[in-house]
Amino acid sequence: xxxxxxxxxxxxxxxxxxxxxxxxxxxxxxxxxxxxxxxxxxxxxxxxxxxxxxxxxxxxxxxxxxxxxxxxxxxxxxxxxxxxxxxxxxxxxxxxxxxxxxxxxxxxxxxxxxx
Amino acid sequence: xxxxxxxxxxxxxxxxxxxxxxxxxxxxxxxxxxxxxxxxxxxxxxxxxxxxxxxxxxxxxxxxxxxxxxxxxxxxxxxxxxxxxxxxxxxxxxxxxxxxxxxxxxxxxxxxxxxxxxxxxxxxxxxxxxxxxxxxxxxxxxxxxxxxxxxxxxxxxxxxxxxxxxxxxxxxxxxxxxxxxxxxxxxxxxxxxxxxxxxxxxxxxxxxxxxxxxxxxxxxxxxxxxxxxxxxxxxxxxxxxxxxxxxxxxxxxxxxxxxxxxxxxxxxxxxxxxxxxxxxxxxxxxxxxxxxxxxxxxxxxxxxxxxxxxxxxxxxxxxxxxxxxxxxxxxxxxxxxxxxxxxxxxxxxxxxxxxxxxxxxxxxxxxxxxxxxxxxxxxxxxxxxxxxxxxxxxxxxxxxxxxxxxxxxxxxxxxxxxxxxxxxxxxxxxxxxxxxxxxxxxxxxxxxxxxxxxxxxxxxxxxxxxxxxxxxxxxxxxxxxxxxxxxxxxxxxxxxxxxxxxxxxxxxxxxxxxxxxxxxxxxxxxxxxxxxxxxxxxxxxxxxxxxxxxxxxxxxxxxxxxxxxxxxxxxxxxxxxxxxxxxxxxxxxxxxxxxxxxxxxxxxxxxxxxxxxxxxxxxxxxxxxxxxxxxxxxxxxxxxxxxxxxxxxxxxxxxxxxxxxxxxxxxxxxxxxxxxxxxxxxxxxxxxxxxxxxxxxxxxxxxxxxxxxxxxxxxxxxxxxxxxxxxx
Numbered sequence: 001x002x003x004x005x006x007x008x009x010x011x012x013x014x015x016x017x018x019x020x021x022x023x024x025x026x027x028x029x030x031x032x033x034x035x036x037x038x039x040x041x042x043x044x045x046x047x048x049x050x051x052x053x054x055x056x057x058x059x060x061x062x063x064x065x066x067x068x069x070x071x072x073x074x075x076x077x078x079x080x081x082x083x084x085x086x087x088x089x090x091x092x093x094x095x096x097x098x099x100x101x102x103x104x105x106x107x108x109x110x111x112x113x114x115x
Numbered sequence: 116x117x118x119x120x121x122x123x124x125x126x127x128x129x130x131x132x133x134x135x136x137x138x139x140x141x142x143x144x145x146x147x148x149x150x151x152x153x154x155x156x157x158x159x160x161x162x163x164x165x166x167x168x169x170x171x172x173x174x175x176x177x178x179x180x181x182x183x184x185x186x187x188x189x190x191x192x193x194x195x196x197x198x199x200x201x202x203x204x205x206x207x208x209x210x211x212x213x214x215x216x217x218x219x220x221x222x223x224x225x226x227x228x229x230x231x232x233x234x235x236x237x238x239x240x241x242x243x244x245x246x247x248x249x250x251x252x253x254x255x256x257x258x259x260x261x262x263x264x265x266x267x268x269x270x271x272x273x274x275x276x277x278x279x280x281x282x283x284x285x286x287x288x289x290x291x292x293x294x295x296x297x298x299x300x301x302x303x304x305x306x307x308x309x310x311x312x313x314x315x316x317x318x319x320x321x322x323x324x325x326x327x328x329x330x331x332x333x334x335x336x337x338x339x340x341x342x343x344x345x346x347x348x349x350x351x352x353x354x355x356x357x358x359x360x361x362x363x364x365x366x367x368x369x370x371x372x373x374x375x376x377x378x379x380x381x382x383x384x385x386x387x388x389x390x391x392x393x394x395x396x397x398x399x400x401x402x403x404x405x406x407x408x409x410x411x412x413x414x415x416x417x418x419x420x421x422x423x424x425x426x427x428x429x430x431x432x433x434x435x436x437x438x439x440x441x442x443x444x445x446x447x448x449x450x451x452x453x454x455x456x457x458x459x460x461x462x463x464x465x466x467x468x469x470x471x472x473x474x475x476x477x478x479x480x481x482x483x484x485x486x487x488x489x490x491x492x493x494x495x496x497x498x499x500x501x502x503x504x505x506x507x508x509x510x511x512x513x514x515x516x517x518x519x520x521x522x523x524x525x526x527x528x529x530x531x532x533x534x535x536x537x538x539x540x541x542x543x544x545x546x547x548x549x550x551x552x553x554x555x556x557x558x559x560x561x562x563x564x565x566x567x568x569x570x571x572x573x574x575x576x577x578x579x580x581x582x583x584x585x586x587x588x589x590x591x592x593x594x595x596x597x598x599x600x601x602x603x604x605x606x607x608x609x610x611x612x613x614x615x616x617x618x619x620x621x622x623x624x625x626x627x628x629x630x631x632x633x634x635x636x637x638x639x640x641x642x643x644x645x646x647x648x649x650x651x652x653x654x655x656x657x658x659x660x661x662x663x664x665x666x667x668x669x670x671x672x673x674x675x676x677x678x679x680x681x682x683x684x685x686x687x688x689x690x691x692x693x694x695x696x697x698x699x700x701x702x703x704x705x706x707x708x709x710x711x712x713x714x715x716x717x718x719x720x721x722x723x724x725x726x727x728x729x730x731x732x733x734x735x736x737x738x739x740x741x742x743x744x745x746x747x748x749x750x751x752x753x754x755x756x757x758x759x760x761x762x763x764x765x766x767x768x769x770x771x772x773x774x775x776x777x778x779x780x781x782x783x784x785x786x787x788x789x790x791x792x793x794x795x796x797x798x799x800x801x802x803x804x805x806x807x808x809x810x811x812x813x814x815x816x817x818x819x820x821x822x823x824x825x826x827x828x829x830x831x832x833x834x835x836x837x838x839x840x841x842x843x
Contacts, residue, residue, distance in 0.1 A: 027625070060624035060744075064669030067716060071668070096673060096692035097712035100725050 004029035006036040009051075016112055017045040022054030025062035034065045037080075041069070046078025049111045052085040058092050070102065079103070083111035139263040142357035146259050149222045149361055153252075156230045169295050170303060172231045173310035173376075176369070180317040183224045187324045190217065218358050221325065225365035228318075232372055238295035247288045251368075254282035259360035282364060290371045293379045308380030315373025322366050416440070416552050420454035423510075423520055423545040428456040432534050433522035434501055437463035439473045440510070440518035440549070450474070450518035458501070463521070466496040467505070473519035476509040482539050483507035487527045504529040508542035510549060517549045568600035568628070575601050575631055578638045583608055586616050588681050588811020592778035594786060595803045596745075602801035603630025604743045605637055609645035614681055617645045617654070620741040620805055621674035622693065624713075633672060636665060651676040651689035652728045652829020659691065659714045659722050666715035673713045675741050679807065684814035686731040686739060686807075689829055692716070694747060697763065698731060699738045699770050700823055704763035707731070707739075709826055726829040732814035734823075738770050738781055738806065745802035746785075749793040757792050765789075777808040 004023035011018055017040050025033055040048055050066070052058075070080045081103040085093060093104055105111040190213060229252070236248055261275035299307060420438040427433040435457030439450035449470035455463035463469070471493045476483040488494045488505040496502035503526040510517040520542050524530065530538075575597075583591040593606055603623035611617050621637055623630040640661045645654055655676055662672060673693035679686050688696055692713025695706035709727035716722070731737075742762075749757040762785075769784035770777070782804055789795075789802070 060622075060671070060673075061669075064624055064671065067671065068667075068669035095694060095708075096671070097710065097716065097725065100710075100712055100721060101716060 004032060006033055008036070008040065011049075011112065014047075014112060014115075015045075016047045016049055016115065017043075018049045018051050018108065020051045020054065022056075024057040024059075025055060025065075026057065026059040027061035030059075030061040030065050033062065034068070037065065037069045041073065041076075046073050046076040047115055048073065048078065049081045049083055049108055051083050051108050052089055055086065055089050058089050060096075063092070063096060063098065066098070066102065079115060081105065081111040081114060083108040139357075142263045143260070145218060145222065145358045146256065146263075146361055149226055149358075150256065152223065152226045153229060156226060169235060169299065169307050170310060172234060173307060173314055176228055176231050177310055177314045177317055179224055179227055180314060180321055180369075183220060184317060184321045184324060186220060187217070187321060217325075221362040222358060225362045228369045229365050232289075232369060235295050235372070235376070236289050236292045238292075244289075244292050247285055251282065251285035251289050254278060254285055255361065255364045258282050258364060259357045262356040262360045286364070286368050286371060289368070290375045293376060296376070296379055296383060304380050304383070308377050311373045311376035311380060313373075315370050315377065318366050318370040318373060322363065322370065325362070325366075416549070416556065417453060419545075419548055419552050421456075423548075424454040424456040426541060426545075427520070427522045427538060432530075432538060433457070433506075434524050435463070436520065436522045437469075438510070438518065438520050438545075439469040441473075441516070457523075466494070466500060466502050466523075467521065468493040468495065469519070469521070472505075472507045472521070473509070476507040476519050477511055477516045480509060480511065482509070482535055482542075484530065484535060486530075488523070489527075501525045503527045506530050506535060506538055508538055510542055510546040512543065512546040512550050515546075515550050515553075517546055517553075520545060565600075571601045571628065571631055572597070575634070578635060579606055580608055584610055584616060586614075586679065586681050588684070588809060589616075589679060590776050590778040590808050590810070591616075591618070591805070592776070592782040593803075593805040594782055595801070596795065596798070597801045598745065598798040599627055599801070601628060601631035603627075603634055604745065604801040604803040605634045606741075606803050606805050607638065607641050607645075608805075609641065611646055611649055611678065613649070615649055616679045616681070617651070618677045618679065618741060618805055618807065619645070619674060620676075620693065620743060620803055621672055621714075622743040622745075622801070622803070623672045624670050629670070633662070633666065633670070636662065637672060637674075649678055649680075649687075650728070650829065651678050651687055652723075652726050655689050655691045655711070655714065655726065656719070656723050656830065659712075659717070660719055662715050663718060671713040671715040673744075677739070677741065677807070681811060684733045684809070684812055686733055686809075688729045688731065689726060690729075691722075691726070694742060694744050696739055696741045697766060698823060699740075699766050700734060700736070702767060704766055705823055706759070707824065720833065723830040723833040728827050728829045729824045730827065731824045733809040733811070734813040735810050736770075737809040738766070738777065739808075740766060740781065740785065741805045741807075743801060743803040745798065745800035746789060746804060748800060749789055749798060749802065751793050757789060761788070761792065777810070778806040781808065782806045 004021070004025055007020040007022075009018040009020055010016075019036060019040065021033065023029070037048070048069075066080065066082070073080050082093070082098075083105045084107060085104065090104070093099060093102075098104060103111060103114045105114065193213065193216075233248065237244060258275060258278045261272065261278050296304070296307070420440060424436045424438045427436040435455070437452050437455035437458070437460070439452045441448050441450045450473040452460050452464040452469050454460065458466070467488075472483060475493075483506070485491050485494065485505040485507070488496065488502045491505075494502060494505060502523045504524050506522040508520040508522070510519055520538070522530070522538055579595055580593075583593060591608065593608075595602070595604055595606065597604070603625060605619070605621045605623070607619050609617040609619075619641055621634070623633040623637070637658065640658050641654075644657050644661075647657070648654055655674060658672075658674065666672070671692065674691045675688065675693040675696050676691075677686055677688040677696065688707050688709070690696070690707070690709055690711040692711060695708035698705040698707055707729050709729045711726045712722045714722075731739075740762075747757055747759055747762055751757075765785055765788040766781065769781045769788075785804060785806070
């Protein structure tokens with residue numbers, strides 16, 4: 001079941017780190033995602049985009065990780081933006097009202113432009 | 116004995132030599148009394164382990180032997196140097212009395228000697244050694260008995276020779292049984308050796324005096340020759356040759372045993388330390404295994420660590436020892452000193468970098484031998500602190516790493532290979548015991564948790580309403596299933612003013628105990644503040660404010676709250692990040708999905724500004740389902756979700772006119788549809804379902820073709836006012 005993975009991808013043109021998520025982000029895989037975000041932050045990256053093109057599922061535990069990181073990143077002058085979610089995953093974000101708190105964009109470029 | 120003595124005295128007084136038969140009878144009586152005495156001297160009870168009393172045994176025998184020697188030397192003074200036919204009879208009553216006295220004395224000493232030596236010979240007895248000892252005793256008695264018929268001065272017969280030869284063999288066999296020596300400490304060993312040698316000398320002198328000295332009697336084979344060389348032997352003081360045998364053999368055995376013991380003790384002196392250590396090791400191992408095998412005592416980690424630290428010191432292998440353990444359950448992965456022996460725990464922690472050494476030993480999976488401890492950078496102890504050489508033994512069993520046992524001695528190069536190997540084996544045992552202890556405490560903890568969860572589950576069941584209020588024109592039905600011991604779902608119904616009913620369904624993000632805690636908190640908030648307002652938005656905003664401080668940065672609660680006004684026939688619904696309630700009307704399903712943030716995501720302003728209420732003017736036949744995401748996210752065996760489409764279809768199919776209790780019918784058929792799709796036993800999330808059906812009057816005239824609801828901001832003033840909390 002645990003087919004979740006996170007890949008780091010620094011964007012060449014701007015100081016933005018992209019986290020490519022794939023698989024299912026649930027209570028079991030949330031710590032992995034959290035560790036990745038922590039690593040990025042510890043590496044001095046405060047402008048992060050989570051690219052969910054390959055993300056199949058997100059549970060409330062996964063959403064909780066987004067919540068935990070957005071405020072510290074904003075306090076550090078950066079932000080956590082979300083891009084390219086599949087409709088099913090977007091639905092979960094949307095139900096909870098996440099688009100009211102996060103920049104959730106259809107394309108990664110849009111998200112990068114919103115910093 | 117007394118009979119034999121009286122007989123001898125009587126015959127002497129009469130001046131008549133007794134016949135051979137009478138002599139034999141008297142000798143036999145004397146032997147029998149000796150055997151009786153041997154039996155009487157048997158120790159009462161089990162008797163102490165001879166190793167603890169070896170010096171005492173030897174010392175008492177030595178004193179008694181010296182006493183006998185003195186008595187023999189005093190014989191001419193006490194009983195006169197009366198002339199006698201040494202080969203036959205005492206010459207007068209005085210010397211006859213002497214013969215009786217010395218016979219009794221010698222026999223008594225011989226028996227006392229045998230009794231004492233028996234305890235030494237049969238220390239740690241084996242079946243074979245016990246048999247040999249008995250054969251020796253029987254042989255001695257047989258040898259003496261064989262002499263009964265021999266008149267004094269006559270050489271013993273052939274049978275006696277055979278018996279005596281056999282006795283000599285058993286005697287020799289017994290003389291090499293020295294099991295009592297091994298466990299003795301060095302100091303005791305030296306004393307025991309000296310005493311054994313002294314006893315051998317004293318016995319030799321006594322035998323010389325008794326059988327060939329001034330008071331000697333020509334009774335024995337070897338004494339006979341001595342006696343023949345000395346014709347001036349004044350008188351006989353032993354009753355008969357048989358008694359002579361019965362005395363000479365034990366005395367000779369005592370002499371032999373004294374010599375072999377002294378030699379064994381002296382030769383084993385260099386290895387005494389090793390023996391003591393082995394014995395100590397055995398004690399240490401025993402102490403440890405006793406501790407680990409008693410679950411009521413030993414399965415406590417701290418006590419076990421203390422016992423592990425104590426063992427090497429008690430065994431005399433180390434001057435000081437300490438145990439460093441890691442404790443993942445308390446988040447300390449680096450081993451820290453938890454118990455020490457021979458120095459304080461704090462001093463042990465100061466003396467070395469326990470974590471670095473333990474991790475090194477654990478990594479190597481074998482003992483770390485620091486022959487010159489002061490030269491190692493991880494040892495902080497200075498010369499003179501008692502850490503001259505240090506052994507670091509990994510406490511690891513299977514893949515489970517506990518930490519390390521440290522053993523220190525004051526001098527460099529102090530641990531030899533044997534000691535290292537012994538401690539290594541010991542550390543293996545200790546690691547196993549620690550593993551058992553860990554397993555035991557985990558099991559206890561699990562049981563305790565299970566009990567507490569069962570209690571929590573009980574409490575939680577009482578947090579959701581047992582009965583739902585009856586509302587004119589409406590029917591209500593609810594169901595909840597938890598996928599875990601305790602669940603994070605919650606539903607409740609409150610009676611508000613004007614006959615209104617508030618219905619709440621909520622889902623705390625996450626599962627288990629923390630979710631259950633927030634659920635209980637929500638229950639409190641609902642009970643306290645639902646009745647304060649008829650606006651679902653107002654309640655949700657209040658719940659958001661109340662929950663926000665206690666919810667962690669990554670937890671939130673989603674909720675949907677509906678207020679039914681039976682008088683007006685309206686249902687007002689507000690949604691805080693929750694799955695949309697579904698309205699079924701005229702064979703169509705309408706998700707009630709007005710905007711609204713989850714509870715706890717925002718401090719308040721954004722929440723209020725974005726929250727929208729939906730007002731549904733009810734019509735007879737309307738059915739509304741409120742549920743948690745466990746319902747739509749339930750998965751079948753292939754991993755497919757139940758989803759909204761199936762939910763809508765199931766609801767449409769289940770709404771039938773004419774049911775007595777339509778809400779209950781819808782609830783049951785929805786749950787049945789869910790169970791037909793996914794195995795309830797494999798559910799990963801809690802599932803809650805509340806169904807409301809309306810069969811009262813229809814509210815006003817509404818446009819049948821348009822949407823069945825209207826929208827309005829829950830907080831119009833907040834929605835209009837500019838806010839600083841605008842998202843970036």
